[in-house]
Amino acid sequence: MIRPLRLLFLAPFSQAAHCPGLEYAGGLARALGRPLHIAAFTDPHGVESAGPAGAECPNVVRQSALAQRQKWLKDESARLQEKGVEVHPEVVRASSSAAEFAAYAHRIEADLVIKDMQARPGLAHCGLLPQDWEFLSVSPVSVLYVQPGPMQIRGKFLAAIDMEFQAKEGDSDNHAIIEAARHLASTCGAALHVISVYDSDAPGQGDLSRYDARKQDFEDFALQHGIAREHRHFIPGAPANAICAYLQRSAYNLLVIGVANHHLMPSGIGLTAEGILENAGCSVLAIKAPGFGEQRKEMLRDIAV
Incomplete structure (x- = not known):
């Protein structure tokens, strides 16, 4: 996209x-x-x-x-x-x-x-x-x-990425999310912000040095994609709850998230994405992970005749 x-x-x-x-x-x-x-x-x-x-x-x-x-x-x-x-x-x-x-x-x-x-x-x-x-x-x-309300394609966009998932070798989902969000924000004249949540309650995540490492990874990732320092938000908490709480106290027009890229459920959407979509309170662009269309091609071929 x-x-x-x-x-x-x-x-x-x-x-x-x-x-x-x-x-x-x-x-x-x-x-x-x-x-x-x-x-x-x-x-x-x-x-x-x-x-x-x-x-x-x-x-x-x-x-x-x-x-x-x-x-x-x-x-x-x-x-x-x-x-x-x-x-x-x-x-x-x-x-x-x-x-x-x-x-x-x-x-x-x-x-x-x-x-x-x-x-x-x-x-x-x-x-x-x-x-x-x-x-x-x-x-x-x-x-x-x-989301219902006055139509506004400008304003502020927020892209949510997962630095823990980014740490896995060969991951490209976060890059797809940020590039889609950046292109859309640039075209629409919107300011782009990026958020990532450090899940401090997850096993092995209580180490302060690990937090510092993930935060630095986030800063490097945002810098790589040209995100201004004041538009970067790295916060601790449970991912879905923390992002929804952040959205409630901020004024964003659009949230950009990835789906079907981690914590997979039978629905193929993801625990974190499902929690955010349930309570975002703003319009949401759900980016499908790279290659997702190939996974569904067999299923769709029999329908699309």
Whole structure:
């Protein structure tokens, strides 16, 4: 995702009048000077949203839903085109499932998928729904989840890296994260900050000399990537909790993190990443580890036909 060539926005199922993710995607496409693909999924077989009446005239209900979807997409595309965005809209007649989303992104060779964060029942803040977690796990490319609120692609970006993981020979994930964040921040005119957490409670991490060594590694890494000294943040604590607490007392517009790169869970996302995504409180760009697309290629090949 260092130089994204194809941006894909996955429209929410409900045609809401205000769609923060689409606003963000349009602004990002303008800043990058790239076209924006918009996919609005509609299930060709489902009439569940129509209620019991849909069972009597399923074809009429399906055609009505399709017409509404097409009108929404046409109107939104025209609005973005008036702002100078090159738009490629498509109504996709397939179920709005994580597997279908991932297959579509793979089929059009998307470089970055953009999606809205959704309101969660019983909670005051928006976040990832079960389908979002599933999609992030199977997506062949990085995903940007947009927090509701005023659209702003500038401001301050924060990239989170893991120096303990960086110490492992041959690791390239942190470099991919910081380069993607730096390119995006530069293009959008945003200030880029970098954070890393020293997990002092982990086994063998209580040694002060080890802390000093990791901090120096962090300073060297940030310097290598041109990060200003005042934009470097090396803090102790439990990684997910420390980063979320830092975000709560700071004003960042976007957090950039890596997923599927360490502490792997069956979902393929990672303990630390899952904890951060659950409580970030801002938009989040989840960078897939290098080579992740190859790991999912076999699974997607049968779907993307």
